[in-house]
Amino acid sequence: MASTDEELVARSRGGDLDSFNQLVVRWERPIYALAYRTIGREEDARDVAQETFLRAFRALKGFKGEAKFSSWLYRIALNLCRDWVRRERRQPVAQAPEGVDLVELASEQTPSETIEDLVARNEISAAVARAMATLPEEQRTAILLKEYHGLTFQEIADMLDCPLSTVKTRLYQGLTVLRRQLDREGVGKARW
Amino acid sequence: MCEEKDLLVSYLYDDLGDADRARFERHLRGCTDCRDELTALRGVRADLTSWAPPASELGFRIVRDPKVVELKPRGASPETGRGANWRAWYTPAAGLAAAAVLVLAAASAIAHVEIHRGPDGLTVRTGWNTVAAQTTASLPAPVAPALREASVTAAPAADAATLAAIEARLRALEASHDSSVRAASMLSARSSDQELLRRMRDLVTVSEAKQTGELALRVSQMNREFDAQHAADMQKIQSIFARVNASVDADATMHREWASYMLSNSTKQK
Numbered sequence: 315m316a317s318t319d320e321e322l323v324a325r326s327r328g329g330d331l332d333s334f335n336q337l338v339v340r341w342e343r344p345i346y347a348l349a350y351r352t353i354g355r356e357e358d359a360r361d362v363a364q365e366t367f368l369r370a371f372r373a374l375k376g377f378k379g380e381a382k383f384s385s386w387l388y389r390i391a392l393n394l395c396r397d398w399v400r401r402e403r404r405q406p407v408a409q410a411p412e413g414v415d416l417v418e419l420a421s422e423q424t425p426s427e428t429i430e431d432l433v434a435r436n437e438i439s440a441a442v443a444r445a446m447a448t449l450p451e452e453q454r455t456a457i458l459l460k461e462y463h464g465l466t467f468q469e470i471a472d473m474l475d476c477p478l479s480t481v482k483t484r485l486y487q488g489l490t491v492l493r494r495q496l497d498r499e500g501v502g503k504a505r506w
Numbered sequence: 507m508c509e510e511k512d513l514l515v516s517y518l519y520d521d522l523g524d525a526d527r528a529r530f531e532r533h534l535r536g537c538t539d540c541r542d543e544l545t546a547l548r549g550v551r552a553d554l555t556s557w558a559p560p561a562s563e564l565g566f567r568i569v570r571d572p573k574v575v576e577l578k579p580r581g582a583s584p585e586t587g588r589g590a591n592w593r594a595w596y597t598p599a600a601g602l603a604a605a606a607v608l609v610l611a612a613a614s615a616i617a618h619v620e621i622h623r624g625p626d627g628l629t630v631r632t633g634w635n636t637v638a639a640q641t642t643a644s645l646p647a648p649v650a651p652a653l654r655e656a657s658v659t660a661a662p663a664a665d666a667a668t669l670a671a672i673e674a675r676l677r678a679l680e681a682s683h684d685s686s687v688r689a690a691s692m693l694s695a696r697s698s699d700q701e702l703l704r705r706m707r708d709l710v711t712v713s714e715a716k717q718t719g720e721l722a723l724r725v726s727q728m729n730r731e732f733d734a735q736h737a738a739d740m741q742k743i744q745s746i747f748a749r750v751n752a753s754v755d756a757d758a759t760m761h762r763e764w765a766s767y768m769l770s771n772s773t774k775q776k
Binding site: 331334335338339342343346347350351356359360363364367368371435436438439441442443446457460461462466467479482483485486489490492493496501 | 512
């Protein structure tokens with residue numbers, strides 16, 4: 315039976331490196347995904363994810379377990395992303411593919427999906443990336459944590475140090491902006 | 507415009523208690539704006555699921571170093587640093603093999619190790635004891651003629667003339683020695699001690715001259731053998747270097763093709 319995050323953290327704090335590496339394996343994908351969707355660059359997102367675990371390892375003694383380990387990691391990753399944006403002095407980049415590589419797409423194809431569906435999904439993905447890049451950081455972060463990482467409103471509020479109602483407002487505003495952007499690109503209307 | 511946005515968001519994410527859910531669903535039945543907005547936002551949420559980050563090789567792991575704590579990609583040696591990729595761990599095995607052959611060739615030349623592949627299999631011989639004739643005979647066909655030629659040219663015409671002169675001188679001395687011995691034996695009965703001493707001195711002189719001639723002959727022969735051996739060794743070293751160069755060239759070609767293949771693959775993936 316797999317150990318819980320809390321058990322692995324406790325063993326890691328006792329000096330068990332393998333336990334910490336199990337946490338790394340468990341959380342590297344979500345952390346990388348959060349970084350990528352925040353800054354939009356694969357290579358930099360990978361660096362941010364790597365740095366997140368390094369910092370977490372170094373600060374493990376100071377982690378008291380008041381928040382979930384994953385929330386703590388997300389917070390570290392978001393801070394690093396914020397530093398990256400500040401350092402690079404630019405908005406997150408929407409990396410929309412310029413062309414559609416059918417061979418590459420075909421590898422992502424599910425058995426029930428036609429190649430037309432696949433191309434359409436790819437176009438929607440690119441449109442979403444562009445629309446997300448237009449959002450203010452607070453709205454984008456709230457949507458990322460809720461939509462892609464399944465955090466509760468309360469967890470997001472705790473992580474971002476803001477009231478619960480603020481989180482909901484940011485979500486509503488962000489989703490509304492996305493809706494307009496996607497409508498403008500013809501994505502939303504195509505769906506409905 | 508309806509003011510129930512807080513509830514709408516909670517309902518959208520299924521984060522309402524039973525009482526609040528029932529209340530908001532009653533509101534929805536009478537509010538077209540909220541119904542439309544709920545439908546639209548559900549559509550946005552569905553669109554968001556299509557946005558996935560590119561598959562990236564991660565595989566981080568913490569490696570404890572006595573001095574440094576760093577993150578390394580899994581499978582990497584502790585010596586490789588951050589940002590290293592597959593290229594950093596790529597071992598140019600063919601290049602190392604070529605270098606090893608080069609070292610072996612140099613070592614063979616120094617230690618005079620002969621490695622010969624013939625019909626009887628692989629023969630390894632060490633040391634400097636083999637004479638030029640044996641070396642020449644044991645070499646592969648393309649090398650042997652060149653060595654024979656080298657052996658011939660190693661004894662210049664001047665040496666041949668010197669040898670002939672020395673040989674003639676030796677014969678003359680031997681003849682003189684024989685006649686002296688014969689004369690001495692005939693005169694022994696009536697020679698004085700002084701005469702005997704003089705003849706003995708002559709004999710010693712003849713013997714010394716003969717030894718000197720033999721020594722010159724042997725030195726000359728040793729020179730020839732040495733030159734032939736040197737020529738054979740040089741041929742062998744050149745042959746080994748030629749094979750090493752060919753191997754290195756082949757490896758370089760293979761690496762270029764491999765790099766080109768990787769580059770084209772990388773360009774396709776992008």
